[in-house]
Amino acid sequence: MSSLYYFQRGERTIAARLAYDPSDLVAAWASLRSKMTRRLHPDFTRDEWAYLIAFLDEKSLLAPVYSTFGEFAKTQSIPHEVYVPRGSIAVWLPNNVSLLGPLVAILLSLTGQPARYKLGSRAANLVGAFLNFAAIETENTQLREYIDERTECLFLDRGDDRIDKLVEGAAVRMVFGSDEAAGSVHAKSKSPTSVGFSFVDKHSEAWIDYNHMNDASLSELIKIFAIYGRAGCTSPKRIVLLNSSRAEAEEFRGRLLDMWPSIIADDVDPHHASDNVMACQWALANGWNASLVARNKAVIALGNMQLEPAESHLCMNIVSCSLDEALEYLPTNTQTVGYCCSPSSHGEWLSRLSTTKIHRFVPVGKMHHFNHVWDGQDFWAGCFQSIEVA
Template structure:
């Protein structure tokens, strides 16, 4: 198996083979082991206090999510739901991280570690400052003796696309978690996992936002700017490539003045946001805008000359086909009278609906009538917040198994 020599072990530092995690006889830890919780808390504190991370809001959000108070709540909820049940880890989890969101693999890793599993994580070879910082932080923590037990349950690896290596990990794992596009998932699944293992697939998903123009009209300029900042964080943190970042905005109401006011507030917030948009991104947005106009008779909304915010006003029907959407601050727009106007158009590709100015009970009433898509509904500003229930799957259930005793 010479192909295994092509694997670069990034974490833990100093390892030159994977025997310690692949063929171990030591077994896994019990869910929510105290040492694991201490490790996650230490990781959280490092991300929240080290000045290297202050310019990466997505990493700060990750650190906030891993706070001990948050993890204790996840633990309590887990055991309260499983009273009088024996829940144990599944064993070895093989995570395949996406290339477009640098930190998403840490969420599934942390949940899996908390549940007592051993973990191999294949990260993208794409250059990423955030990834490098996280790798360095993990190795810093694993240099501490008290975390040796946790170090022996994690292998963060890098390798070029290689079907033999993928098949090797697939044959040994008990769970395979795949983050990626539909074609990537199909390619990876060509190597089947063992008959007793399971696949968890996070495929292509897109997201939308719904804002009430009546509610916007009631906002002071200060509160509007705060809302706009939350929208920018949701949309631009990963170049609008995250599955939960909104790509289409629906206006509930017909107050055009408030629509313009919102976009100008977004543009003003972007002037101080490190968006990292390149010349190629602006060209891609222009090309997409022209093609959409030709095919759907849509119109470009003028916001500012810099085109940090690019908006295309279109119909509800043509606003849903966003498979070729290029991201980078490009938004389709459409106006609706009620949420029911979206019902027939929502597909299983829609993951997150972020909102402003609408009561959560209105969404419950609407979605209970039957809508094909939407996995989560959150206020604007929370689109990138991770939850143990992702794409409709409860990871604390998927990454454990139940033993019945009678």
């Protein structure tokens, strides 16, 4: 049974028909944090679990609600606009998907709308694992009811007939995956009033002003890279070092090599250690100046934009270049540019980047931060449609 909730955005009153009180849902999510700090879930890495704990901050969770509807209203008056849910949401998550699944599930829960998560048969089901954990830990809450009654994980391979039914029944389609996967989902027979969001192949990179970097920013860069290597859509696939000479770039590379083992204490999996040996040889063969981090934890390679990079999971490719060159070689599918620079460089870089198609320009340490606006699309607001009230 849904109710109207009232919000205030400036002078305008907004009403939203919601199945659950978003404040209650957010409080239930936030209540998990203390439990999570005591115990690491076996399906998650320590970094992933820590990220989830940070993500469940009450204020951050309310951001999509405030952004879409406004602040909670103290009194009810005739609204200028009423938001109503579009209906059932279907989310496609690829096999190797990481935290995106649980993060999307958390945000979508705040819409109160039924959500079905389509995973590949080889996928590690982090969505299901996290929703199960949350359900167990939030007994007798609206969140528990939402998870039990309105969420479902489906393991379907390409070609499964049930995918057609999933598309037909969805008012909102959200596809994380390749261009091809998204195109295929949205091309299926669907309701003409449904909406679709595609979060497809993306490139991200970090831009570092050599004159502005210090041990703290290097440490941040190492941590951000080590989480997913080059595998995440927000992972810095290339480190663009600006305002440095060749010798300074070499020094930058050397500092990363020296610092890495103290920042990332754990060994990587043996096959990643082996893969790094390969990547180092690959990079060197291609003309990069590459070295292995101690205990084969990663490869740090320095080169230029013209050299073919070693496309390997934990190979950090650093390119020393001018701002003009950085812009010239910025791929058209760039999602995030993480920055570490002075305020004056920030202004100049942003001004130049605003002529490109990037979606995010954030500090390096926030490159992996996920929110309700992704790839420039406010998918959370898109789960509602509005009724204009005159």
